[in-house]
Amino acid sequence: MDDIRATPFSAGLRRLRAETLHDGEQVVWQGQPDGVARMFMWRFLWWIGFPWLLLTVIAISNDWIGRAAQPLLMLGVAMVAAPLVMLLQDLQTLYLITDRRTLILRTAWGRRTVSQTPFQAMDAVFEILDVGGGAGHLNFASGRSTRSPDTDHTGRYGFRCVRNAPRVRDILEAARAGKMRRSHT
Structure with a gap:
């Protein structure tokens, strides 16, 4: 499982993660956007x-x-x-795949936000858009409001500038199929 990078924002992200997870919910994967790739x-x-x-x-x-x-x-x-x-915003963002849903947590600019997508609300096929530098956008839901920072101009929603997007897609597909409980990478 990827860990949260040590930054001044790490403690806030960890607290928000602990508050957001439901009883018995297992984190399968977590990671942060590749802020340098987005920059x-x-x-x-x-x-x-x-x-x-x-x-x-x-x-x-x-x-x-x-x-x-x-x-x-x-x-x-x-x-x-x-x-x-x-x-700076990417350093204050955490992506999670659990055994039930995906979560995007933010503590940016003093506002704590949680965006969740249950597996049943996801598209049948996930899309990856390569952005270079080993990062890509992993889109897993469509028809979302374009006002979200995690949605593109067409309403495709997902993890933005995530490192090794094909691997994360495979983890998400396995979690949605119920084949994975916890990542060991």
Whole structure:
């Protein structure tokens, strides 16, 4: 079973996991998103943000933009910071497969959230989308609200940027079939 990475957020994730599991429910697998893979998926913002900031600083120093400087500067900072903010959110996320359901737990930004999907609410076939760097999106439910950070633009829901997604899919399929009680990897 993959363990929770040691970060300042680990204790909160462990507490939330303990509070969320039902009596007798066994964790088959747990893991966290690959935050570095997600950060690099969004690195194009750095290709835009750093030149944007440079041009904004040049425009400010030459007094070309006057009152528009602050919003332009804030937009550049947001583009540069966005991938790092996503990394921080991933460090505050835990994926679980139990013998009954999947769980996505978050303690991000002081809000504790739990999203669960019972096996009977899952799609018949799971989908993996490779994102590079050994990570992928494991989609196991469809028709979800696109407002969730774990849902893509089409409503496919699942574990985002999970390492070794084919192995996790196999574990989930075995757990749903009742063939696996606890992972030993």
